[in-house]
Amino acid sequence: MKTLHMLIISIFLATSLMAESYVLESPDGKLQVKVEISDNIRFSVNHEQTEVIALSPISMTLSDGSVWGQKPKLKSKKTQRINRIIGSTLYKKREIPDVYNELMLNFKGNYSVIFRAYDQGVAYRFAASEKDSIWIQNEEVNLQFSHDYPMIVPYVRKENPKTFEEQFFNSFENTYSHLKLSELDKKRLMFLPLVVELDDGKKLCITEANLESYPGLYLNKGENLSLRGVFAPYPKHVKQGGHNMLQGLVTERENYIAKCKGSRNFPWRVFAVSTNDKELPDNDLVYLLAESSRVKDTSWIKPGKVAWEWWNDWNLYGVDFKSGINNPTYKYYIDFASKQGIEYVILDEGWAVNKQADLLQVIPEINIRELINYGKSRNVGIILWAGYWAVDRDMENVFKTYSDMGVKGFKVDFMDRDDQAMVDFYYRCAETAAKYGLMIDFHGAYKPTGLHRTYPNVINFEGVHGLEQLKWSPSSVDMVTYDVTMPYIRMLAGPLDYTQGAMRNATKENYRPINSEPMSQGTRCRQLAEYVIFESPLNMLCDSPSNYLREPECTRFIADIPTVWDRTFALDGKIGKYIVMARQKNDVWYVGGLTNWEKREVTVDLSFLDKGYYEVELFSDGVNADRAARDYKRDIFSLSGNQKLSVTLMPGGGFAAKIKKK
Incomplete structure (x- = not known):
């Protein structure tokens, strides 16, 4: 049996009087996080004999000029080992082992840095214990590498950008570019997750978790062989505009990235490490690092499949009515879903009056209450598409009104930002929807960061080149x-809401x-x-019922497949x-x-x-x-x-x- 210090954590003081060093090991001993405290705080990561991340500085700069991580003075440290099982009926696994070693370093100035080491990777985050509110001017994420590693990265889809600001407005959808660190475009932002291809076939996947009331992290080519973090500043002025007047367009930003409560935990910076590629789809770090569910009773959350009309352009044939955005078309979709055992039908864009950003103004061709009742009689639920601005301007009223009617959820689209104000919207939307028993599928959305664990009614996300x-x-x-x-x-x-199923x-x-x-x-x-x-707990059937009915073998296979797993x-x-x-x-x-x-x-x-x-x-x-x-x-x-x-x-x-x- 391992000794206590080997089992939980290996900590040592460097012989140099100039720096203190601490080493945190993963439970299996293969991953090591080394933390050095001198004039700044730096960390490195190694997997056995492979350097994953070279010594890299971390800090947070407040608007009052103080810098957490600059000339740090350690007050105390705390270690712990956790070994438990987390259960979920709404995830890709029914039981998720949560096994890690943790090192918390508490510094003068009312802040801490917390490191965790799992067998699947490592993570760190800052935490604050101030009495009053604080403004974060910037966070230093400066990942150093000793080799010119190949990378697989998704750039923000903006060709030849002149500024970062124009890239902060994006849908987080792009194919991947295969480039070496030295070949990255310094003018372009990369959104997460992305992969660094290490030596010996190992991979490093970088992302974040527990992104709450804070802007999302982009990465950009830094000096030499490094990746530096970039954050969208807090929006000062936002105007209605964009697609059908459903988006919020930032016209001016503040000189800080976040305004926060004085006592809080900041997002986890996540570094998943694999020895072979197949370990990456199995990785559970984002889910494990998220906050536990804030929805006490989740029995009403029903994953399933959705007959979807937008991709196939409402294109039915062999029917005796004009297909389009109208009740006869949606009744046909409901009949199809009912016969196939498909749980939901979605009304995508077009059911509400265009360019009004008012979800209570419904076009005359649609009678939502009639469709809800028709679906209910056939055991098919109704989900409504909605643009971001229309939801945010009247969220409580809209959710209550349609929940009372019997709507099962909303597909909320065109957020297309991840600054702090938009991240706050995600949580407010999730909480309000849970209050009224509604599921949420976020489109025009940044990558998941664990919100689906904290609010399990957030059943799916886009953020994929679907x-x-x-x-x-x-x-x-x-x-x-x-x-x-x-x-x-x-x-x-x-x-991810990739929306497959083409015939x-x-x-x-x-x-x-x-x-x-x-x-x-x-x-x-x-x-x-x-x-x-x-992985898609709310899974679309993208094609037309007319096409599916001509392909009964394939349709039956799709209709039968589960969407959450043991x-x-x-x-x-x-x-x-x-x-x-x-x-x-x-x-x-x-x-x-x-x-x-x-x-x-x-x-x-x-x-x-x-x-x-x-x-x-x-x-x-x-x-x-x-x-x-x-x-x-x-x-x-x-x-x-x-x-x-x-x-x-x-x-x-x-x-x-x-x-x-x-």
């Missing part, structure tokens, strides 16, 4: 490669953007597999190449895989199954899927839990399997 992009993107946009990159990076932060599928050569009859890149089985690979883990994969994942709900397993544009043979080791015999329903790419991407085959067969499953994935392809014990 399938909607293929309504307008040219063929130069490579969604297939994005699909096998994003699960290792963006999905580490939390769930029109295209090879690389045949893809083209069409707004009213859009298609996916890659094969039909790729779309099915994405319901297994992508167990989840990646079986195999490599960033940008391919991924294979397994998920379990009750006694049923789902296994899915995606490849890039390379044809690939995948062998799935099924040793995770209990002993016995199983029935497998397998959807795999057809032999001609490299020419006709919709080509697939469905096989049903038996196998034992100690066997392996071999599948051929065509270029842009995938596979999806449902496995039940016989």
